[in-house]
Amino acid sequence: MSDSLTLPAETRDRAGKGASRALRRDGRVPAVVYGGNEEPLTIHVEEKLLIKQLGTGHFFNSIVTVEVSGKALRTLPKDVAFHPVTDRPLHADFLRLAKDATVHVNVPVTFANEDASPGLKRGGVLNIVRHELELVCEADKIPEDITIDVTGFDVGDSIHISHVKLPAGSASAITDRDFTIATIVAPSGLRSEEGDNSKTDGSAE
Numbered sequence: 001m002s003d004s005l006t007l008p009a010e011t012r013d014r015a016g017k018g019a020s021r022a023l024r025r026d027g028r029v030p031a032v033v034y035g036g037n038e039e040p041l042t043i044h045v046e047e048k049l050l051i052k053q054l055g056t057g058h059f060f061n062s063i064v065t066v067e068v069s070g071k072a073l074r075t076l077p078k079d080v081a082f083h084p085v086t087d088r089p090l091h092a093d094f095l096r097l098a099k100d101a102t103v104h105v106n107v108p109v110t111f112a113n114e115d116a117s118p119g120l121k122r123g124g125v126l127n128i129v130r131h132e133l134e135l136v137c138e139a140d141k142i143p144e145d146i147t148i149d150v151t152g153f154d155v156g157d158s159i160h161i162s163h164v165k166l167p168a169g170s171a172s173a174i175t176d177r178d179f180t181i182a183t184i185v186a187p188s189g190l191r192s193e194e195g196d197n198s199k200t201d202g203s204a205e
Contacts, residue, residue: 005053009043009068020091029089033066033075036096043068050089054080061105061142066094076103076139101139104173106132108145109181116151119184124155127183133161134173141169148181158183 012019012030020030027047034040043066053059059077066073075094083090097103108131114120133146148164159182161172 005056005059005062005064007045007049007053007064007066009045009066011068012042012044024088024090029092031092031094033068033073033094033096036098038096041068041073041096045092047089050080050092054089058144061107061144063097063139063142064094074139076105097139102136103139103142105135105137105142107135107137107143107170108132110145110147111150111182112147113149113151117153117184119153119155119157120150122155123187124184125187126150127185128181129183130179130181133164133181135166135170136173137171138169141167143167143170150182150184153184155184155186 009031012023023030023044024047028044029047029050031043031045032040033043045066053064056062062077064075064077066075073094074097076097077092078095079093080089081091082088095103109128111126111128114126117124117126120126135143135146137143146164146166148159150159153159158180160178160180161174162178164181166172
């Protein structure tokens with residue numbers, strides 16, 4: 001599971017564009033905590049700390065404890081809006097998590113044992129169709145990534161979700177089909193050679 005993060009915050013007394021601009025000038029980012037059958041809570045957080053946590057690479061797959069007014073709120077980051085030119089964070093949304101909550105998250109995939117794949121050893125190329133998997137996870141068991149073993153896969157083979165052993169507490173959010181995550185494709189040189197051979201065979205007939 002990704003590390004838990006802590007984000008100190010303060011409540012916002014005023015709403016509106018003018019108030020948000022004033023906060024950003026002071027190095028703060030407006031945000032909101034919603035969900036959990038409670039009223040949305042408008043807050044603001046330190047921009048530098050938010051940027052640092054975004055830089056971890058697993059911010060959106062981490063439980064973020066928002067500390068505000070002496071309370072610790074377990075949340076899952078859902079969205080961060082950025083300035084189109086400067087890339088500075090403009091606003092953040094956090095989903096309040098109830099006890100024993102399950103969440104939908106997108107978890108990146110990695111691949112292991114490529115040297116044990118006959119197709120890749122022959123010069124084949126790993127064509128990644130999905131760089132992330134949409135999972136339903138227990139909030140306290142969100143995996144940082146999903147590692148897929150490519151041992152034994154040859155050129156022309158496809159890796160489907162059914163080949164993947166998901167960790168305890170996680171399940172695929174897509175249940176109506178055995179979707180493809182990656183394929184092993186022939187190297188371009190081999191494809192060109194096969195194409196030339198087919199042309200030769202065709203002209204000989």
